[in-house]
Amino acid sequence: MSAKMDSERSTYGAIAGTLVRPQTASASASTATVLLLFAFVAVASLQIATWKPFPRWTSVTGNRPPEVSESAAAPEDPRSCGGFFEGGAARRKAVKSIREFGGVGDGKTSETEAFRRAVRHLRRFGESGGSQLNVPRGRWLTGSFNLTSNFTLFLEDGAVLLGSQDPEEWPIIEPLPSYGRGRERLGGRHISLIHGDGLTNVVITGQNGTIDGQGKMWWELWWNRTLNHTRGHLLEIMNSRNILISNLTFRNSPFWTIHPVYCSNVVIKNMTILAPLNAPNTDGIDPDSSTNVCIEDCYIESGDDLVAVKSGWDQYGINMAHPSSNIIVRKVSGTTPTCSGVGIGSEMSGGISNVTIEDMHIWDSAAGVRIKSDKGRGGYVANISISNIKMERVKIPIRFSRGSNDHPDNGWDPNAVPTVKGIFISNVLSLNSTKAPELKGIEGASFEEICFKNFTILGLAQSAAWHCELVSGYANGVFPIPCPEQPGWLRALLSMHENEHDWS
Numbered sequence: 001m002s003a004k005m006d007s008e009r010s011t012y013g014a015i016a017g018t019l020v021r022p023q024t025a026s027a028s029a030s031t032a033t034v035l036l037l038f039a040f041v042a043v044a045s046l047q048i049a050t051w052k053p054f055p056r057w058t059s060v061t062g063n064r065p066p067e068v069s070e071s072a073a074a075p076e077d078p079r080s081c082g083g084f085f086e087g088g089a090a091r092r093k094a095v096k097s098i099r100e101f102g103g104v105g106d107g108k109t110s111e112t113e114a115f116r117r118a119v120r121h122l123r124r125f126g127e128s129g130g131s132q133l134n135v136p137r138g139r140w141l142t143g144s145f146n147l148t149s150n151f152t153l154f155l156e157d158g159a160v161l162l163g164s165q166d167p168e169e170w171p172i173i174e175p176l177p178s179y180g181r182g183r184e185r186l187g188g189r190h191i192s193l194i195h196g197d198g199l200t201n202v203v204i205t206g207q208n209g210t211i212d213g214q215g216k217m218w219w220e221l222w223w224n225r226t227l228n229h230t231r232g233h234l235l236e237i238m239n240s241r242n243i244l245i246s247n248l249t250f251r252n253s254p255f256w257t258i259h260p261v262y263c264s265n266v267v268i269k270n271m272t273i274l275a276p277l278n279a280p281n282t283d284g285i286d287p288d289s290s291t292n293v294c295i296e297d298c299y300i301e302s303g304d305d306l307v308a309v310k311s312g313w314d315q316y317g318i319n320m321a322h323p324s325s326n327i328i329v330r331k332v333s334g335t336t337p338t339c340s341g342v343g344i345g346s347e348m349s350g351g352i353s354n355v356t357i358e359d360m361h362i363w364d365s366a367a368g369v370r371i372k373s374d375k376g377r378g379g380y381v382a383n384i385s386i387s388n389i390k391m392e393r394v395k396i397p398i399r400f401s402r403g404s405n406d407h408p409d410n411g412w413d414p415n416a417v418p419t420v421k422g423i424f425i426s427n428v429l430s431l432n433s434t435k436a437p438e439l440k441g442i443e444g445a446s447f448e449e450i451c452f453k454n455f456t457i458l459g460l461a462q463s464a465a466w467h468c469e470l471v472s473g474y475a476n477g478v479f480p481i482p483c484p485e486q487p488g489w490l491r492a493l494l495s496m497h498e499n500e501h502d503w504s
């Protein structure tokens with residue numbers, strides 16, 4: 001930190017020391033000017049020693065964000081994923097090795113039939129105590145296979161599953177109804193390497209075994225524009241509940257690595273997810289139109305967002321109206337040079353609410369947290385809490401951005417704009433960012449209650465200023481000064497002092 005910055009900080013501290021809170025809510029025209037000035041001083045103050053707590057979330061106004069139902073399973077221990085996975089650690093009745101189904105494990109023989117045969121055999125234990133398929137040390141080359149309910153896939157120490165290099169071993173399935181088409185290409189999409197649909201109580205775990213999608217072939221198809229259908233995920237679970245994915249390493253997914261969609265009660269814990277930093281669209285974990293998802297203690301490095309919360313694409317997502325809610329992303333660390341630690345959207349048309357992002361460590365990345373939306377998306381992003389984030393050399397710590405005209409087809413509605421309300425960002429330290437936050441709302445949309453508290457960026461060039469458009473919110477203890485060019489921001493800050501009871 002430069003000496004210059006130190007002296008600036010003490011100046012702001014001195015200004016902060018002169019702060020007096022206005023007592024009344026009804027300000028006359030002349031006191032309004034004073035209050036505006038006050039607001040400016042309050043924004044300018046940084047590192048105030050005592051923090052006001054955030055305003056309590058009251059309700060989301062407007063017709064789109066729904067009441068969050070009370071029926072959702074309440075997590076028992078708020079500091080871990082406990083309670084999100086209800087399957088328990090029950091031992092499965094039938095335990096078999098892939099070798100018993102003809103598996104060889106030499107890295108050359110296709111084991112696709114062995115895996116499919118194994119699951120066909122083990123599914124019959126679903127109603128009678130469940131089953132477990134063990135994959136021993138070795139290299140197991142396989143095409144796509146499906147999981148079943150009340151089932152554990154267990155990769156022993158040294159077990160490596162390798163994704164087939166034959167695209168026909170990743171057959172085409174229907175597009176997701178909330179996307180209307182494949183995400184990258186029209187029509188159907190390649191199935192994931194490991195796939196589940198309509199399941200309950202599935203565990204994918206082991207002793208740090210590896211699932212390697214060998215995605216290079218797919219990235220090249222993407223790069224050289226010869227991809228016929230949207231790439232498959234490494235693991236996709238659809239329409240399912242009670243899913244636990246833990247203690248493994250996933251690498252080189254062709255596309256997004258772990259994709260729970262239309263699911264509830266999903267725990268993803270203690271995972272290592274790796275892809276080359278330039279591998280296209282190799283997101284780590286993408287909870288999509290899913291509820292009660294807990295992602296904890298994961299290390300992720302990839303060519304796209306470490307975690308991206310989604311809920312469908314334009315008119316298809318709006319029509320399906322299947323939100324993502326109650327999502328926890330905690331103790332996730334990693335790097336993605338061109339994308340974000342956590343992305344929200346850009347596909348968010350079914351709505352995203354009640355997301356907690358905390359205890360993250362992100363380095364050498366393009367953005368820390370990024371909210372992406374666009375005209376045509378509709379939907380909402382509400383009640384997002386982002387706290388205790390440490391960033392190093394992250395280009396822009398917080399970014400709200402508009403999309404790049406990325407729509408499924410011409411049927412999107414230009415009047416469908418998102419509602420963004422209640423983004424609480426606190427206790428963030430970003431070292432050596434190159435840009436201050438960039439908060440760009442969308443014309444005709446409302447971006448409000450964007451709240452920053454105890455938010456510090458150090459090592460910025462002096463010329464680096466916040467960039468805010470069409471957003472409003474509150475700030476307390478923020479350095480450098482937020483949104484200096486944004487009168488709306490100051491007005492909102494003013495109303496924060498007018499409604500002091502809301503703030504405490």
Ligand SMILES: *[C@@H]1O[C@H](CO)[C@@H](O)[C@H](O)[C@H]1NC(C)=O
Pocket residue numbers: 125126127128129149150200201
């Ligand atoms: C899974 O196991 C539970 C408890 O034994 C049982 O009630 C349920 O029917 C099973 N589900 C399937 C799909 O086999």
Ligand SMILES: *[C@@H]1O[C@H](CO)[C@@H](O)[C@H](O)[C@H]1NC(C)=O
Pocket residue numbers: 116144145146173195196197
């Ligand atoms: C796996 O499930 C999908 C549907 O979810 C189905 O289309 C596909 O045929 C199944 N594959 C196998 C090998 O059973």
Ligand SMILES: *[C@@H]1O[C@H](CO)[C@@H](O)[C@H](O)[C@H]1NC(C)=O
Pocket residue numbers: 206207208209247248270
């Ligand atoms: C995390 O997973 C590794 C294996 O990948 C295991 O050795 C370790 O004990 C796990 N840690 C916790 C806290 O469960």
Ligand SMILES: *[C@@H]1O[C@H](CO)[C@@H](O)[C@H](O)[C@H]1NC(C)=O
Pocket residue numbers: 208210249272
């Ligand atoms: C698991 O294996 C990966 C590489 O395959 C390694 O990077 C990671 O540190 C291992 N995790 C544990 C807990 O041993």
Ligand SMILES: *[C@@H]1O[C@H](CO)[C@@H](O)[C@H](O)[C@H]1NC(C)=O
Pocket residue numbers: 216217218220221224226
């Ligand atoms: C595109 O990449 C694939 C996979 O590596 C390769 O088989 C194919 O020949 C490439 N096509 C062109 C036109 O370069």
Ligand SMILES: *[C@@H]1O[C@H](CO)[C@@H](O)[C@H](O)[C@H]1NC(C)=O
Pocket residue numbers: 167221226227228
């Ligand atoms: C894409 O389609 C072309 C033309 O049908 C075919 O030759 C090629 O093998 C297909 N590529 C993949 C990866 O399926």
Ligand SMILES: *[C@@H]1O[C@H](CO)[C@@H](O)[C@H](O)[C@H]1NC(C)=O
Pocket residue numbers: 205246247269270
């Ligand atoms: C991960 O592995 C550790 C060590 O074997 C074990 O204690 C723990 O229960 C496992 N965690 C999960 C969530 O599977």
Ligand SMILES: *[C@@H]1O[C@H](CO)[C@@H](O)[C@H](O)[C@H]1NC(C)=O
Pocket residue numbers: 068069072074326327328354356
């Ligand atoms: C929102 O998420 C938090 C943390 O996961 C949870 O405790 C709370 O019950 C959720 N709120 C609602 C209304 O579901």
Ligand SMILES: *[C@@H]1O[C@H](CO)[C@@H](O)[C@H](O)[C@H]1NC(C)=O
Pocket residue numbers: 057068354355356383385
């Ligand atoms: C907003 O999120 C907080 C923290 O996760 C939670 O306690 C609260 O219940 C949420 N409110 C709503 C309306 O979901």
Ligand SMILES: *[C@@H]1O[C@H](CO)[C@@H](O)[C@H](O)[C@H]1NC(C)=O
Pocket residue numbers: 049051388389426427428429454
């Ligand atoms: C402010 O945030 C930093 C992390 O950036 C944290 O260490 C510190 O305790 C926070 N201060 C307060 C008063 O919460």
Ligand SMILES: *[C@@H]1O[C@H](CO)[C@@H](O)[C@H](O)[C@H]1NC(C)=O
Pocket residue numbers: 392393431432459
């Ligand atoms: C930040 O930049 C300074 C000056 O280049 C350097 O000394 C310091 O190590 C950097 N810190 C981090 C966390 O990158």
